[in-house]
Amino acid sequence: MLKLGFNFLIAVLLVLVVVFTWRTKRREKWERAGLCYSCGAMPQTTDRHGRICNDCVLTRKIQRWLGGFMALVIAAIAAWVYWPL
Numbered sequence: 218m219l220k221l222g223f224n225f226l227i228a229v230l231l232v233l234v235v236v237f238t239w240r241t242k243r244r245e246k247w248e249r250a251g252l253c254y255s256c257g258a259m260p261q262t263t264d265r266h267g268r269i270c271n272d273c274v275l276t277r278k279i280q281r282w283l284g285g286f287m288a289l290v291i292a293a294i295a296a297w298v299y300w301p302l
């Protein structure tokens with residue numbers, strides 16, 4: 218049982234490394250070609266990482282808002298559940 222769990226963990230780690238390497242390679246190719254580093258489309262603007270398109274800027278903004286909202290909800294639920302009475 219323990220052996221199976223360990224093998225599974227190694228497999229997951231391996232997949233993560235492969236995906237990460239593939240994403241980095243893809244991103245480098247787009248950066249060299251002067252395209253949006255996030256999706257490879259024509260860039261309209263730049264951020265602190267490099268050239269980026271308006272779609273990705275909007276996606277990032279939405280993701281940040283969603284992340285902040287989720288964190289707030291989780292914090293509220295945690296406070297509600299663990300509030301000392």
Ligand SMILES: [Zn+2]
Binds near residue numbers: 254255257270273
């Ligand atoms: Zn993009």
